[in-house]
Amino acid sequence: MSEAAGATPPPVTPAPVTPALGAAGRLADGEWHRLHPATPLLRGGFALVAILGVILVNLRDVWIDLIIGGPDGGPPDPLVWILEHDYALPVLAAIAAGLILFILGFYVSWRMHTFRITDELVEVRSGILFRTNRRGRLDRIQGINIARPFLARLVGAAKLEINVAGQDANVQLAYLGSAAADELRREILALASGVRAEASAARGGSGLDTLDQRRSTSGFVEQRVNELLAPELDPDAAAPESVVQMHLGRLLGALLLSGTTVFLLVGAAVVATIITLTGEFFILFAVVPGLIGVASFYFTRFTRSLRYSIAATPDGVRVGFGLLSISNETLPPGRIHAVSVSQPLLWRASGWWEIRINRAANSSARGAAGQANTTLLPVGNLTDVRRVLELVLVDPALIELVERGMVSKGGDDGFVNSPRRAAVVRWFSWRRNGFALAPSAVLLRRGAIWRELVIVPQARIQSITLNQGPLARRLRLAALTVQTVTGPVSARLGAIDAESAVGLFGDVADAAIRSATNDTSHRWRESRPGSATT
Amino acid sequence: MSRLELDVTEWRRVSPKYVWVDLVGMLIAAIIVVGATSLPAVFTHNVYLFTIPASLAIIFIIALALTPRRVRAIGYQLRSDDLLFRKGLMFQRFVSVPYGRMQLVDINRGPLDRALGLSELKFVTAAAATGVVIPGLPEADAETLRDELVALAESRRAGL
Numbered sequence: 001m002s003e004a005a006g007a008t009p010p011p012v013t014p015a016p017v018t019p020a021l022g023a024a025g026r027l028a029d030g031e032w033h034r035l036h037p038a039t040p041l042l043r044g045g046f047a048l049v050a051i052l053g054v055i056l057v058n059l060r061d062v063w064i065d066l067i068i069g070g071p072d073g074g075p076p077d078p079l080v081w082i083l084e085h086d087y088a089l090p091v092l093a094a095i096a097a098g099l100i101l102f103i104l105g106f107y108v109s110w111r112m113h114t115f116r117i118t119d120e121l122v123e124v125r126s127g128i129l130f131r132t133n134r135r136g137r138l139d140r141i142q143g144i145n146i147a148r149p150f151l152a153r154l155v156g157a158a159k160l161e162i163n164v165a166g167q168d169a170n171v172q173l174a175y176l177g178s179a180a181a182d183e184l185r186r187e188i189l190a191l192a193s194g195v196r197a198e199a200s201a202a203r204g205g206s207g208l209d210t211l212d213q214r215r216s217t218s219g220f221v222e223q224r225v226n227e228l229l230a231p232e233l234d235p236d237a238a239a240p241e242s243v244v245q246m247h248l249g250r251l252l253g254a255l256l257l258s259g260t261t262v263f264l265l266v267g268a269a270v271v272a273t274i275i276t277l278t279g280e281f282f283i284l285f286a287v288v289p290g291l292i293g294v295a296s297f298y299f300t301r302f303t304r305s306l307r308y309s310i311a312a313t314p315d316g317v318r319v320g321f322g323l324l325s326i327s328n329e330t331l332p333p334g335r336i337h338a339v340s341v342s343q344p345l346l347w348r349a350s351g352w353w354e355i356r357i358n359r360a361a362n363s364s365a366r367g368a369a370g371q372a373n374t375t376l377l378p379v380g381n382l383t384d385v386r387r388v389l390e391l392v393l394v395d396p397a398l399i400e401l402v403e404r405g406m407v408s409k410g411g412d413d414g415f416v417n418s419p420r421r422a423a424v425v426r427w428f429s430w431r432r433n434g435f436a437l438a439p440s441a442v443l444l445r446r447g448a449i450w451r452e453l454v455i456v457p458q459a460r461i462q463s464i465t466l467n468q469g470p471l472a473r474r475l476r477l478a479a480l481t482v483q484t485v486t487g488p489v490s491a492r493l494g495a496i497d498a499e500s501a502v503g504l505f506g507d508v509a510d511a512a513i514r515s516a517t518n519d520t521s522h523r524w525r526e527s528r529p530g531s532a533t534t
Numbered sequence: 535m536s537r538l539e540l541d542v543t544e545w546r547r548v549s550p551k552y553v554w555v556d557l558v559g560m561l562i563a564a565i566i567v568v569g570a571t572s573l574p575a576v577f578t579h580n581v582y583l584f585t586i587p588a589s590l591a592i593i594f595i596i597a598l599a600l601t602p603r604r605v606r607a608i609g610y611q612l613r614s615d616d617l618l619f620r621k622g623l624m625f626q627r628f629v630s631v632p633y634g635r636m637q638l639v640d641i642n643r644g645p646l647d648r649a650l651g652l653s654e655l656k657f658v659t660a661a662a663a664t665g666v667v668i669p670g671l672p673e674a675d676a677e678t679l680r681d682e683l684v685a686l687a688e689s690r691r692a693g694l
Contacts, residue, residue, distance in 0.1 A: 462660055463632075483664050505540070505630065509632075516632055
């Protein structure tokens, strides 16, 4: 440990480093801690076991040959060659040395991989020869993700990832004890929220007491089994009325009514036509790889969306999913830069919607849909949408406006819609192509076939752009874009009346400045000290 | 058929010398594009294929002729809480960026800029699409503006 401390830029007093099992004490106490002891095994050890397994299986034939005496000839086996030339001892010694070096390497790397969480920052030191030291500021946290791959779940470990804005700026703690990871996330979020450290210490302490009791009453195996069978979302973690669950039928329906299916059907029709026209079946072979790809897409999307849940916790929105490998993420308040509620044409009949968000930092763990974690609600009906919006937007008046705007066909519905002359460029959607300025957010609505409503919280607006091209000028129209951090949601609204666009440009610019100045969400609990103990 | 106008009277304009930078840059681009699109016609001896480079050349000539006006259309203004920027004649664009959103300010100088003593100032926010680039500022002005912007951003610092 003293060598490790000497090699790092900031000299640290050699403090007792405790492994992150959870029962050892609070983790967010500013001292250096080590990761879960099973970390080397989870990170690379399984590969070693697999290699050994393959070698042993290959050896089986040789053993049989040696004992029973198989037929001579055939290709020269390296093992037989070694045995014949009496190199067995040096080879075994070399393998043993390699193994010892390997295990020693993993052990030393585990010993030298330490982290600490102080009141302001999280810091990780790792590496044997090339030391890395990474610090992240707690008030810049965009979200904390806890992933539990299947193998890690078996030994009761979890990967904690702290997302910080910036390219490749995330701080990863892999692996921690499963319960310790949950506890640590609560503590980090409490520290980041601006609650005084003593309060969070008290909270952390009480949490660990219950953990210790649980530990003493059940054995290791029993505990593992309990954790494996436990529901993905701990019932105590969130109020039940705030939880949105994914229904199996709806998930299947949404998958079948997705754009991929349409693509698949069109492809099938094309292939069928070609076969009937040419009478050749060779094209089927060309289609097979594509079919495998589509099948695996459906499969991953389906299994990952199983047990999907969204819930409100005191420290933000919690999104969890997964059947075998589970993952859940907490987004603190004020970390959502834009929200889009959309409905493809195929979902119209069943009244389903999808909610996507823009975030400043994404966890490296893939989301339920296989892409970056930006889909908040893969599919849901109006009730689900309302619940999710309640978690994300908070303001009830705003949610009502959003709900009205989502299904409205246009007209006098609280939105400023495009004028009739915009029908030249918005053939079907000009009636409901419009905007609304709520006290805390800007709402942009577009599309009649593919309905979409974009909500940008004013405090998160980065800049506002007003555009007009030659055609729009002739029609006295203009386009307005609200720029947020990069993500799947684009807040651009075209073909609105030029005069009202100029007005909106000024209003949004003022509102953005006002909201940004009054925004305290990076310390979301500081303004409400009374709620700190809840 | 009217242009977009904001209730802003005093736009700060960029240096008229920037016209030359824009002209030379566009001329080089025009030569390369027209030259490259002429190649198929030259090799195939098909006269009709010359219509593509010819129409491109006409577009470039119009754009070159409009350059002085386009440069005059670039303007910016430091309002009390945000930076307002405008550009474009045919395709007009207005951008408002609150100072608190600034992540960094870049000053770039190309070879032509350097010869004419000009700089280009880039205002970067967390949104990649903001794209506020003020070209053709005299070197001293660019540096004063940068310091001014940094000071304003510092006094109005906001979260992400």
